[in-house]
Amino acid sequence: MDDTTAYAPTARTRPTRNRDRARYDAATVHAILDEGRLCHLGFVADGAPVVLPTLYARVGGVLYLHGSTGARAMRAADQGGLEVCATVTLTDGLVLARSGMHHSINYRSVVVRGTARRVREEAELRAALDAVVDAVVPGRSADCRPADAKELAQTAVLRLELDEVSAKVRTGGVSEEPEDADLPHWAGVVPVREVVGAPEPDPGTAPGSPLPDYLRAFAASRG
Amino acid sequence: MDDTTAYAPTARTRPTRNRDRARYDAATVHAILDEGRLCHLGFVADGAPVVLPTLYARVGGVLYLHGSTGARAMRAADQGGLEVCATVTLTDGLVLARSGMHHSINYRSVVVRGTARRVREEAELRAALDAVVDAVVPGRSADCRPADAKELAQTAVLRLELDEVSAKVRTGGVSEEPEDADLPHWAGVVPVREVVGAPEPDPGTAPGSPLPDYLRAFAASRG
Numbered sequence: 001m002d003d004t005t006a007y008a009p010t011a012r013t014r015p016t017r018n019r020d021r022a023r024y025d026a027a028t029v030h031a032i033l034d035e036g037r038l039c040h041l042g043f044v045a046d047g048a049p050v051v052l053p054t055l056y057a058r059v060g061g062v063l064y065l066h067g068s069t070g071a072r073a074m075r076a077a078d079q080g081g082l083e084v085c086a087t088v089t090l091t092d093g094l095v096l097a098r099s100g101m102h103h104s105i106n107y108r109s110v111v112v113r114g115t116a117r118r119v120r121e122e123a124e125l126r127a128a129l130d131a132v133v134d135a136v137v138p139g140r141s142a143d144c145r146p147a148d149a150k151e152l153a154q155t156a157v158l159r160l161e162l163d164e165v166s167a168k169v170r171t172g173g174v175s176e177e178p179e180d181a182d183l184p185h186w187a188g189v190v191p192v193r194e195v196v197g198a199p200e201p202d203p204g205t206a207p208g209s210p211l212p213d214y215l216r217a218f219a220a221s222r223g
Numbered sequence: 224m225d226d227t228t229a230y231a232p233t234a235r236t237r238p239t240r241n242r243d244r245a246r247y248d249a250a251t252v253h254a255i256l257d258e259g260r261l262c263h264l265g266f267v268a269d270g271a272p273v274v275l276p277t278l279y280a281r282v283g284g285v286l287y288l289h290g291s292t293g294a295r296a297m298r299a300a301d302q303g304g305l306e307v308c309a310t311v312t313l314t315d316g317l318v319l320a321r322s323g324m325h326h327s328i329n330y331r332s333v334v335v336r337g338t339a340r341r342v343r344e345e346a347e348l349r350a351a352l353d354a355v356v357d358a359v360v361p362g363r364s365a366d367c368r369p370a371d372a373k374e375l376a377q378t379a380v381l382r383l384e385l386d387e388v389s390a391k392v393r394t395g396g397v398s399e400e401p402e403d404a405d406l407p408h409w410a411g412v413v414p415v416r417e418v419v420g421a422p423e424p425d426p427g428t429a430p431g432s433p434l435p436d437y438l439r440a441f442a443a444s445r446g
Contacts, residue, residue, distance in 0.1 A: 012271075016293050038328070040263035040310055042274035048235075051265035051274055051310040053332050070239050087263055089276040091417070094359050096438075099368040101378070103356050105261070109276050133326050136317050137413065144408050145322040155324070174425045181427050185367050186435050188424040190360065190442065194314070197414035202397045204404050205411060212409050215319075219413065 003027040012113060013166035023167040032110045032167055033058045036088040037135045041065055043073050043084045043116075056086065057131035058162070063112055064119070064128035065158040074118065077158055081115035086160060094190040097174045098183040104175070106189065110167045116158035128157045139214030196222035226250040235336060236389035246390040255333045255390055256281045259311040260358045264288055266296050266307045266339075279309065280354035281385070286335055287342070287351035288381040297341065300381050304338035309383060317413040320397045321406040327398070329412065333390045339381035351380045362437030419445035 006025045007013075015022050023029065033056075041054040050073075055066040063086060068074065076082040093106035119125045130141035147155065174187050196219050199211060211219070229248045230236075238245050246252065256279075264277040273296075278289040286309060291297065299305040316329035342348045353364035370378065397410045419442050422434060434442070 012268075017291050038312060038314060038330075040265075040274050040312070042263075042265035042272035042308070044267055044270075044272050045235075047267075048306050048336065049265035049267050049272055049308045050336075051263050051308045051334070053310065053312040053330065055328065068240050083271050085265070085272045085274045087274040087276065089261060089263070091261060094419075096360060096363060096422075097367065099370070099374075100352055100356050100364060101370050101374045103359055103363070103367070105278065105359065107261075107276065111274070113271065113273075129323055133323050136326055136328065137319060140319060140326070141323060144320065144326070145403060145406055147322070147324050151322075151324045173423075176427075180368060183368055186422075186424065186432060186438060187428055188422055190422045190438070191420035192417055192445075193420070194415055195418050196317075197416070199319075199409075199411055199413045200396075201409065201411040204399075205409055209409060215409060215413070222415075 003030055007162070007165045009166065010164050013111065013164055015168065018168070021168045021170050023169055024165070028169065029110055029162070029165055029167045030058065032090060032108045033063070033088055035090055039065070039086045039088045041084055041086050043082055045070065045073055054086070055132050055135065057128070057135040059127065059131050061162045063160040063162060064131055065116060065160060066132045068156060074156055077116055077118045081117045082158070084114065084116045084160060086112045091192055092171070093192055095174055096187055096190065097176050098180040098185045098187045099177060102174065102176055104170060106170050106172070108167065108169045110165065112160060112162060113164045114160050116160045119157045119159050122152065125152055125155065125157055128159070129155065137215060137218050143212055143214070194222070226253055230385070230388045232389065233387050236334065236387055238391065241391070244391045244393055246392055251392065252333055252385070252388055252390045253281060255313060255331045256286065256311055258313055262288070262309045262311045264307055264309050266305055268293065268296055277309070278355050278358065280351070280358040282350065282354050284385045286383040286385060287354055288339060288383060289355045291379060297379055300339055300341045304340045305381070307337065307339045307383060309335045314415055315394070316415060318397055319410055319413065320399050321403040321408045321410045322400060325397065325399055327393060329393050329395070331390065331392045333388065335383060335385060336387045337383050339383045342380045342382050345375065348375055348378065348380055351382070352378065360438060360441050366435055366437070417445070
């Protein structure tokens with residue numbers, strides 16, 4: 001699905017409240033997924049919900065989910081597939097209203113529901129791992145040692161099609177009851193964002209080594 | 224549970240890998256919960272997992288979860304209770320290893336599992352709402368209009384006991400295969416953190432109004 005199209009809402013992806021915040025256009029959904037790197041992956045184990053922080057990357061219409069979901073869940077993903085819900089949330093601001101009830105946050109989130117299956121094919125697995133590394137720092141996958149056969153065999157990556165997908169976006173200022181407008185409380189928005197600090201080379205990196213270009217650009221763009 | 228004690232591990236909260244990252248002491252668990260404001264709340268709806276970003280606050284040994292989980296889930300929470308998993312993740316750094324496989328992030332996460340029940344008692348509901356507002360900006364609940372009876376009736380807050388709880392923490396530098404030590408790739412950690420920008424007063428706030436003390440202190444401590 002390219003960025004000019006939209007995902008079809010389903011009964012499960014239509015929000016039950018704040019419907020005006022729902023977005024289904026691929027451009028919005030993809031931009032949120034591409035800005036994030038960590039999703040919260042939900043699945044059912046022994047009848048109970050489990051939510052684990054999970055690194056991911058989007059490649060076209062697929063979300064690749066990295067790492068362990070536990071042996072039992074991984075067996076399910078190996079076989080018929082594992083029903084999951086992958087949610088990505090970016091926080092943009094704290095909304096301080098004059099009434100307690102209207103406090104909120106500005107955020108952008110994406111919820112992806114579907115059946116995740118383990119990636120078995122070597123070329124796809126390599127591409128998925130590179131994408132996850134590049135989701136951490138863009139351009140990084142070309143500047144590290146690729147996985148060898150043993151590492152590949154140990155790696156679990158799940159593939160989740162972007163099909164039943166929705167975004168929610170809250171932007172802007174305070175929403176308030178009209179009768180509260182004259183209350184004396186400070187009201188407004190406190191912006192928040194994630195920033196990247198100066199990269200800290202490990203002891204094995206030669207002193208004075210310049211930062212690679214992609215890393216300098218990343219730190220500068222997020223600093 | 225006070226901060227000098229520890230949560231008892233269960234079969235469900237013992238990690239299946241990276242066991243050295245697991246923490247159960249209340250001081251670590253509570254510090255992570257208190258630094259966060261947004262959890263990812265998982266539950267099961269029609270047999271499938273759902274994960275929604277949810278504002279929360281910790282009050283002693285209880286997590287209060289704010290807002291809608293959908294009408295059906297809320298009915299379950301009203302009745303026997305809703306099985307949930309609430310996960311909070313704070314990202315501290317991007318770990319760039321010389322091998323793709325050893326890329327990671329530094330993070331602190333808490334997973335809380337249990338049965339959430341809707342808060343019905345008015346005093347507890349008011350205290351929970353204040354706590355959620357103070358989790359957004361400490362001290363804020365004393366500087367806004369409290370909920371009236373109609374607002375309280377519209378508000379859904381779930382109560383989740385901190386009982387089956389675990390934390391995972393990754394800190395420090397690159398972990399690497401010894402044979403990769405001499406590879407020429409830059410390796411190290413890129414710190415990341417959430418920062419708070421200058422508060423933006425809404426149009427109804429009188430020009431030149433000073434920031435309230437709690438807000439100035441918050442912005443300065445997270446700036």
